[in-house]
Amino acid sequence: MSIAPSKSVLPKSVDARKLVQREQYLDGVLPLESLDRLRTAVESVNGEIVSELQFGRDLQGHLTVSGKVSCTVELLCQRCLHPVREQIEAQFCWGVVWSEEQGKALPKDLDPVIQESDELDLHQILEDEILLNLPMVAYHxxxxxxxxxxxxxxxxxxxxxxxxxxxxxxxxxxxxxxxx
Ligand SMILES: [Zn+2]
Incomplete structure (x- = not known):
């Protein structure tokens, strides 16, 4: 951890509406400190968790965020119970909504993410994506x-x-x- 992060830290939360208006592109790293669930789910996270996001609208006018998040983690091998390294790369295409009902109305190619307050909890939602892509069991x-x-x-x-x-x-x- 002596090497300084090469990229800036992604904002913890963003207002998706504003970023969609600007068709904002974001890239950066996720701080492990704010990812409690990931830390408990894996043995360790090696190196940086990097992510890039593109805010915009699809042809029907839905607010969308497409992007990816990747990291390298160590899980316990279920055969020998020693750490095994796994490369996690999650790609996503979110549709930003304000309620579950709105989420259900989204086309199937958009995964609903709910912006409950003024801002979208970016770190938590990206953590969800990593957790969804962790293998259920790991083996060497x-x-x-x-x-x-x-x-x-x-x-x-x-x-x-x-x-x-x-x-x-x-x-x-x-x-x-x-x-x-
Ligand atoms: Zn093993």
Whole structure:
């Protein structure tokens, strides 16, 4: 975390109406501090959570936000219970509405997001998108690397025991030679 963020932090909340009027394009990073649910859902978040958003209207005049959010997280592999890295990339096309009913009336290609007050809670909604794209269960791709190293560790212990053997053999030889 010694490297300064290369991009600016996205505003926590925005008034979608204003940004739609300006056909605003936003890009930036999401601060992990405001993403409590993500932090509890994953082992760790590696690097920056970057997002870009384009505000506008579709042909029917709906307020839309299209964009993507991506990050790299570590989840627990359900086979070996060691961290496994997952690249999350969520693409979305929101339709901004002011009630659930309005949301139901949206065309199917728009995911309703509700701006309940004067502003849209941008961080929370982007966090939703990441959470929706987390795999339900995670596994290491091919073999569990950490499990392999675990095995190597066991082999080494065995080799260590074997290394002791020559001495035991010597002792036995001594013993047997003493006897004879
Ligand atoms: Zn694994």
């Amino acid at each position: 791709d091919k073999e569990c690397v950490s499990r392999e190293s675990f095995h190597i560790g066991e082999v080494e212990t065995e080799a260590g025991e074997q290394r002791e053997n020559p001495f035991k053999v010597l002792e036995q030889l001594k013993g047997s030679s003493g006897k004879s």
